Amino acid sequence: MPELPEVETTVRGISPYLVGNTITNLVVREPRLRWPIPESLVDHIVGRQVTNIIRRAKYILIEFESGHLLIHLGMSGSLRLTSIGESSKFHDHVDFEIGTERLLRFHDPRRFGCVLWIDGDPAEFRLLKNLGPEPLTDDFNANYLYKMSRNRKTAVKNLIMDSRVVVGVGNIYASEALFRAGIRPGTRASRISTPKYHRLVSAIKDTLNAAITSGGTTLRDFVNGYGMPGYFSQELLVYERAGKACRVCQNSISKRVIGQRSTYYCRTCQK
DNA sequence: CTTTACGCCTGACGGC
DNA sequence: TGCCGTCAGGCGTAAA
Structure with a gap:
């Protein structure tokens, strides 16, 4: 089950393939996650370039100039890189196509994860604003x-x-x-x-x-x-x-x- | 304010 | 073999 180290590992793994690249397509096979994936998500990210990707708590924040894509892996979720055209399997709920070849695939059997869009300052988002300090910083002592x-x-x-x-x-x-x-x-x-x-x-x-x-x-x-x-x-x-x-x-x-x-x-x- | 219980969901596992 | 109950868990939310 993903805890902070798993999320950190994921962020480090996918970052080189995301930052600076453009989301070329979004495929949502199952929007019923912990909260429904907003239908407007496609308009926010397709055709837009990823400018950065960071972790906050166990949330993954994929930054665009227009806002942030928020992903949580729940307890059975994973993100993995594969290629456009690779056939999807059971519980492969979301595909983020990157450029012309790569694909970031969200897989989550138990669907405790979420994929949401944040307008404005992520620190003020309802799921993030009450979080304590990161454990690996000096604020946590x-x-x-x-x-x-x-x-x-x-x-x-x-x-x-x-x-x-x-x-x-x-x-x-x-x-x-x-x-x-x-x-x-x-x-x-x-x-x-x-x-x-x-x-x-x-x-x-x-x-x-x-x-x-x-x-x-x-x-x-x-x-x-x-x-x-x-x-x-x-x-x-x-x-x-x-x-x-x-x-x-x-x-x-x-x-x-x-x-x-x-x-x-x-x-x-x-x- | 703090603390507790619950529910979401599927897969694995044990008992029969 | 199959069915069914139980457990696992992040974490937001409601209730105490």
């Missing part, structure tokens, strides 16, 4: 996280998964980062000290960076811009390892539900 945690009764895992606090930390990497930081996921956010938040912030950045380096995590069907899987799943320390030996201390990995999400941790390594 121990002092900031400590301040955000005060008067919060919720578990620290919920805190770091709250997109208003920090974006891009999904369920997999939340468990992974808390393990690396030696913090139990169920600990109340307000009872964690600044030094521990320092370790947690570092662990989040390290985990995300390592996953980006590995090309993202592939648990089911994620593929990057080239249609290749990521390899970070081989490096997961606790996620989906309930009952297996901790890679550090050999004790059994525990599993419990926090915030309606499966959560994995080591009772020995995490206090």
